Amino acid sequence: MYSTLVMAPKKKSSRVRWARLNPDLLRIISKKLCDISSFICFRAVCKRWRAATSLSDPPRQFPCVIDWPKGKGKLDDTLRVYSISSRRTHTFQVPDAHFHGPSDGYVLLYERYRSAKERQSFFNPFAWKEWLFLLDVPVDIVEPIRLGRNLIRNDGPALLYKDDEHYFLCFWQSEKNDWTEIRVPSIKTVALYDHKFFFAEWGHLHQRVGVIDETTGVLLSYFPPPIDNFYHGYLIATDDGLLAVEVIKSIAVIPYLLIDLEKCQFLVYRLENYPQNPHWTKLSGIGDLMLFLDQQNGFSLKASDFGGFKGNCIYFITAGKKWAKPGSENVIARFDIESNKTKRIPAPAWLGLRQWERQASWFIPTLN
Template sequence: MNSTLVIVPKKKSSRVSWAQLNPDLLRIISKKLCDICSFICFRAVCKRWRAATSLSDPPRQFPCVIDWPKGKGKLDDTLRVYSISSRGTHTFEVPDAHFHGPSDGYMLLYEPYRSAKECQSFLNPLTWIEWLFPLDMPVHIVKPIRLGGNLIRNDGPALLYKDDEHYFLCFWQSEKNDWTEMRVPSINTVALYDHKIFFAELGHQYKRVGVIDETTGVLLSYLPPPKEYFDHRYLIATDDGLLAVEMKDGMTILPSLVKDVTKCQFEVFRLKNYPQNPHWTKLSGIGDLMLFLDQQNGFSLKASDFGGFKGNCIYFITTGRKFLKKGYEHVIGRFDLESNRTERVPAPAWLGLRQWERRAAWFIPTLN
């Protein structure tokens, strides 16, 4: 039998040049990135990738957890940011500064060498943009807060502070292009909704929710709290109204010190018929919303804006009962309102090395 040998020429292998990808495809890929830090690295690949994207149009940032060490004889100039979506840690160095906590995408700084230890500014650790204060305030009485509960309003950071006798709320108003400062009662949580500032006053003498006009600073009225024992509490502005969130009783041995994070549960209330007949209604669910709570603030986002995340949930940061060598254990939990169950969210080991007086917090990096 005669056989014929047929030689088939090899095809030239075509190598894809990643630098030559279509700009439209590059923009689609950039929108799928899980956090802004990855977006910055994406833009640093080459000129073509940088030209296809814009710093003014980054991917939506899922909330991160920010932590900073306690300074013992040295400056605590390192910020560590943990991304839940990518499970990665990013580190930022801010020399010659101490931190006092976040407000939106900014960190409250103070200079340790000034004689009165006065607060200096809010700083964006990604862009180094600073918001300078028009007044000096002692550090130990300042609390950075979040006013824009659902991130619709993101004019700038805000804080609460106290002088010798009174408490004050200080925040930036873009309409005035200036800081607004108003005197407020001793308050535990605050939220800006419908051009009004709602605050919870939960002392031994009063348990009530007050309402202040955003523009004039005039106290408009007081409302009853959502429930008689409204202690572990948050007020959160959303598109659908003002929410009040309460951690159920019996879960802690001290405020913010949790026995078992998987046993933490929450109740959610919505303010109805304000101002004619204001009252609170308990909700069985929050639909597409995700709530984020830490030991300072609370805010909301829509799960449909983030691929792979489920709504009707509450993400929270708390302090565990377990005591480590360098401090108490800090943990992240996720409470599902539909199943009424809580699970522990994976977190890096360093998150559990926090001192009692320093608290991890939710942080949303921004390029603004």
């Protein structure tokens, strides 16, 4: 008697053919990549993945922290960018260069060893793109600033410098494909909102906010700041209006000293009824907004544009309890406006390991 051998049916392969994913699905996945290096690797997988995405339309990037060392007699040609979203550090070597601070997706760098005259330029480390900036002034009087403009639209960097007794705001205008320079009063903080530059002056004799037209450079008006002493304040442009943020200086001074991180607090105001009767309204919350503060600048983003991040918060960088001195600790923190509490954010060990006058800054990567 013979037994019958029954063959089991072959199971279909469960392997996913990743190279054949629908382009629309690939595009949705790519938009969730908040680390620019992950997006670059995503496009390098195969031709189909690369064709589904575009360098001109990268995913929105959550701000990183940028820092660089400085040693005596040595070039500070190592640039480090720390991604909060992925907790990864990206290191860039730019030979024969000194870094002087970021402006949106660019970093101002200069060379002074190849020739007697300094060569200044703005550099995008992720796109490896350099914009030569011809400015016949010492780099020591130049301060890169962030205007919070649309990086996707390829709006370029900006800076502020003082020549003799005058201040100048210099920024790239993509419409003109050229640099524009506007003479301005002394500035503590500046924001570009509704095609106007709003700035707070340094002056000790008067505290006031001024307005300059972006196109003509004409000074339009002055009005009072939200509080009498706005010395440690920031002006920040948002989709919902112009905000003013003040650090309560009896508790914390950004970025130089933080007495007690747990007690750090901020006051937030919104400008109302400009230009007829400009005044400030104190806010109890900022909804979906996230504000980012560092030594010189402030800007805003919407939490709903980034998965896993909470709105109604203020992210900031400051020095720790050791006081701002060589080797002092730098702190990344988030202040929750609703709970009125501050929480530290994990930071790499190298953050802050450089001269005290060099402060880490927020940096939004871009491929433009």
